[in-house]
Amino acid sequence: MTLGAAGSVEAVFREERGRLLATLVRQFGDLDLAEEVASEAVAAALEHWPVHGVPGRPAAWLLTTARRKAVDRLRRDKAYAARLALMHADAEREAVALPTEEDDVPDERLRLFFTCCHPALPIEAQTALTLRCLAGLSTPEVARAFLVPAATMAQRIVRAKRKIRDARIPFRVPDAHELPGRLPGVLRVVYLIFTEAYAASAGPELVRANLAEEAIRLARILHRLLPDEHEVMGLLALLLLVDARRAARTDAEGALVLLDEQDRSLWDRDRIAEGRTLVVAALRARAPGQYGLQAAIAAVHDEAADVATTDWPQVVELYGVLAQVAPSPLVDLNRAVAVAMRDGPAAGLELIDALADDERLRGYHLLPSARADLLRRLGQHGDAAVAYRLALETVGNEPERAYLERRLSEMVRAQR
Structure with a gap:
């Protein structure tokens, strides 16, 4: 096997995993089956591509192969097929759709987001499962986001998938009145996707740019779905204000450049302007939320000419409020640095x-x-x-x- 073919399979699967799984779950109604046939499709690619070359549309090749393997498996397993038929019947009976314009739900991933973030699941299980299945994070990467051992996280993910299966949770975008109840889990997932993108937990690169863009895209979708939700505004503002510094965070050789050494002329002023507008709106809430407060901190950094002229008293004060709204040792650590x-x-x-x-x-x-x-x-x-x-x-x-x-x-x- 050539290194190039193997690398192509890994790159395509990592970038397209969420879309692939969401499409398979939408069609077959089972997350376990979707994950299994997606892995089998990758294994097939590792055998096929080194011999026949990487196809022109590698993601489509993986999807077609995975679909065929799912159909073959269902034909062999009548009991499995019967259970899936029951799940489909439940989903059709319970499904309530939002407006169907493409801009509202541009692909299947948002539906799978809300399935994984069903209120029947504990909030940490919602987040862990979605990060693993949709964001393409490995189990150790998800564990790092939660500051727990990988084995502990693996057990949580298994339990969450079992809950979805046993409770026959439908694969659908919830009705408009249900969205606010699902929102905390979805927001946390998007935030943690961006956190992994901002400083990758492993690998040769500091920033996973495609993952950062995906998190911002999802935050924009949520903002279109829920334009009056202050925490949605806050999250989108936070992501834009932090990502605006991306070009300055590494030098030409990919080495880390700390905030006090960054060339601020490289910062994306359009994203900063958009983020500042959103954070002002987010902070108009009667009780600002954790994402709005974090966005406000990011805005203070982005507005400063350099580290020396940053309004550090304001940053400390904002972290103090954040510690009351969303207590966390990471918030305490950041406040200590400030x-x-x-x-x-x-x-x-x-x-x-x-x-x-x-x-x-x-x-x-x-x-x-x-x-x-x-x-x-x-x-x-x-x-x-x-x-x-x-x-x-x-x-x-x-x-x-x-x-x-x-x-x-x-x-x-x-x-x-």
Whole structure:
């Protein structure tokens, strides 16, 4: 097998996984079957493409192959086919459609989003299942998003799929009055897709640009579906304001460039303008939500000429409000970094050290990385080196690893 053919299969499947699964589930009504035949189609491609070449429409080839394998399996398994017929009958009886214009539901993925985010599932199961099936994240990548072991996450995903099957949850976009109840899970999924895109959990690249665009596209769809929902506005604003910096986050060689070193002329001013308009609308809510508050923080960064002139007191204040609205150790960590920028590294270090025993941050490389940076700024090179080594034990993507290794080398030299 040639490396090129294998790489083509992996690239196509990673980018088209969500669309492929959603189309198969729509046709056959079973998520397990869809995943199994999609994997079989990939296996067939790994055998076929090295010999006959990569087809002109590789995604269509995978879909056609998967459909054939699903039909073959159903023909062999009458009991399976009978159960699927029952599921289809339930779905047709219960289905309530939103307006059918293409702009409202442009493909099958949004339907599968809402299926995975059914209120019968716990919120974490909703998010985990959707990230795994639609965003194309691996189980370890999903586990990283939740700060739990991969084995724990695998069990959650299995249980969620079983719940969908046993409860015969229909594959459909819910009626308009049902959408707000499904919204928190869907918003969280889109947010976590973007989080993975912004800083990939593994691989040679820092940013997964296609995944970032997919998250923004989905957020735009939700905004069209629910134009008056403040948290939808907030999420779309957040994604636009953060993604606006994408071109400046790495240099020509793909190396990580931190915020204080970025060439801000490379930032996407159109996205910043759109995001700022949305965040103003989002913050008009009687009680601003977590995405609107995060978007407001991103807007403060985007409006500053440089790190030195950033309104750090306002950033700290916004993180304080966010910690009340959506408590999280990650929010506390980000607030500690902002405090360090406002009050000095010693003040931030004290707050970060208070988070050291939080089990939810175990294995999260940004905690020791942030601690190492503050120790470096304080001139405590030996302690900083220890913290950089801890961060290197759990960092995923190569640009972040290279940055931490460079900083570690600087600390080692500084001790000589």
